[in-house]
Amino acid sequence: MNLHEYQAKELLKKYNVPVQEGIPVDRADAAEEAYKNLKVQYGNSFAVVKAQIHAGGRGKGKIRGTEQRGVAVGKSAEEIKQIASNILGGVLETIQTGPAGKLVSKVLVAQDVYYPGPNPIKEFYLSILLDRGRGQNVIMYSTEGGMDIEEVAHNTPEKIFKEWVHPGGGLQGFQARKIAFNLQLKGEAFKNCVKFVTNLYNAYVGLDCSMLEINPLFKTADEKIIAVDCKMNLDDNALMRHPDLEAMRDISEEDPTEVEAGKYNLNFVKLDGNVGCMVNGAGLAMATMDMIKLSGGEPANFLDVGGTANATTVEAGFRIILKDPKVKAILINIFGGIVRCDRVAQGVIDAYKSIGNIEVPIIVRLQGTNADEAKKLIEESGLKVQSAILLSEAAALVGKAIA
Template identity: 70%
Template sequence: MGTEQRGVALAKSLDDVKTISANILGNVLVTLQTGEKGRKVNKVLIAQDVYYPGETPTKEFYVSVLLDRAKGRNTIMYSTEGGMDIETVAHDTPHLIFKEEIDPKVGLRDFQCRKIGFNLGLSGEALKGMTKFIASLYKAYEATDSSMFEINPVLKTSDNKIIAVDSKVSLDGNALFRHPDLLAMRDVTEEDPTEVEAGEHNLNYVKLDGNVGCMVNGAGLAMATMDIIKLSGGEPANFLDVGGTANAARVEQAFRIILKDPKVKAILVNIFGGIVRCDRVAQGIVDAYKNMGSINVPIIIRLQGTNAVEAKKIIDESGLKVYSAIALQEAADLVKKVVG
């Protein structure tokens, strides 16, 4: 399989479209965004050429809307240096990056749209077009519950029209239930297959690059568990939150997903028994372990909370090759011991 380095190509005829598409489809595209492994190209977007000739030169801009979490406000970030990687522009020429904060009490105002156009050096019809473009972009950002809406480049054509040439949109997954039309556009071939499988079983899973698998209930506890793995000398291989229903079927599926990663040398199960009792989780772990036949990596199990003592007894008397812990530090020491 070949490696295609160019993600964008210019076609001058229908024959060019066919040839270029054939060369790209099925090949691996390697860019800064994909990393060294790249991504297999399954689809090609064919768009109209808007760089038509004219007396007035064309100009490319960068415009994006995103949430500034530090300030708790949506922010429009824009630059005259469109068509380039914005990180490079920010590093090499930070004075060419502009920001416009949006007050959530009043929303985007008309004067802010005009200010953006002025800062981009526009006037006349191009300024009017950009003002309307910014207002429409912000409306689209809010209406789709996006976390980031980037247009790069925004093109001023030779006849002073403002056109979105290319875009990148990040949607808030927690809001997709309000947008079934957007959810229907999901392409799972562009996602990590293990994360897709986890989602099908209602498991919150994110693959990382470490060697210690994590199975935890609750996002906060999962973050603390990853910290303790780091402090013990290991590296977390994943974030996995099984939620409040840690029954045998759910635990088994979580084990199977974690073990799909060949880098995993140990698994740390860290469950706090609040909504779900620890003894029920322990029995679920035992049943899942036996149902899977054998697990070839060490498992450290820490169950704390309601019926934690009973849970430890179930684990200790199960005959399984697992390590049982009560204190978090004890679990960390066991991770250090088995990972080495």
């Protein structure tokens, strides 16, 4: 589950991780008030307005049809109000959203931390995620933070450092000091960085994150180390331990079909192809998608109905697939082990009759438990459904249907 920047920062503060303070708002006049409050509290004339969407690259992204960036600096209440007005309600297109963009419903008005002082300011990069190959969490960091971190990783990978953390012992003191040393920090900034990294790792573990990225990690002119931006992903499988965090989910940022699939406990991922898939089991689903590719088609989705599928869940999956206007054919490939083929067949029949007037060709391959009963159900239903025994035969029928 993804969180917005303002949500992630509030959670980090509970673990004593210093952050750039800000006030989330959903109206331009509220942004003006937020600026005034920040100016009174921190005394800075400048403030930053940040679009709150679940995507990176906001600083380089633009509101569709305008030159307005997703992150902009203002130095007066009027200017902050105007920037917020330009961003709110607009569609922000970034390198991560692509041409589809994301609708901006909220902005964060944040304090200025780039103020002058006795020491130079500096941007770094730091993230924590799971290295599945090693079975350990890894802290990735670099002296080159900011908007161009992707170019740093591509052009100068030697500037990206990694520190692996053993799951049995957690982050050790010498590892936090090593990170501060490699970031070339000294004195008070060094000490603050050690505390920051330690507390950040505690937040990563305590919140059951799957990824926690701070970019930029910032050293202020008075040697403070703070999180100017934060991207936080939570492990969906651990949300049962955090009902308060699950309540922070913003479904408006998610694909509507994936949200609907979640209501029926369907494992669904929307893709950009033209052949809808309904399969039981992740492995068989991947093999089915491969066969579709070999037949000349492109998978429109990944849909695993699981081992507890029944007529209701199958009908729901069927409806979700049909909502995609790009779908030219549907391939249902079920191997009945735990799930019974006749249940799947009944779900297809119910969905077909309920929806009515389905013009998309449907290819069904049912093998395993109660496969004969399933075949009889479909044959006696009078539906225009093509059946296959071998997966290669099903793929060939798909290829013919979309040709």
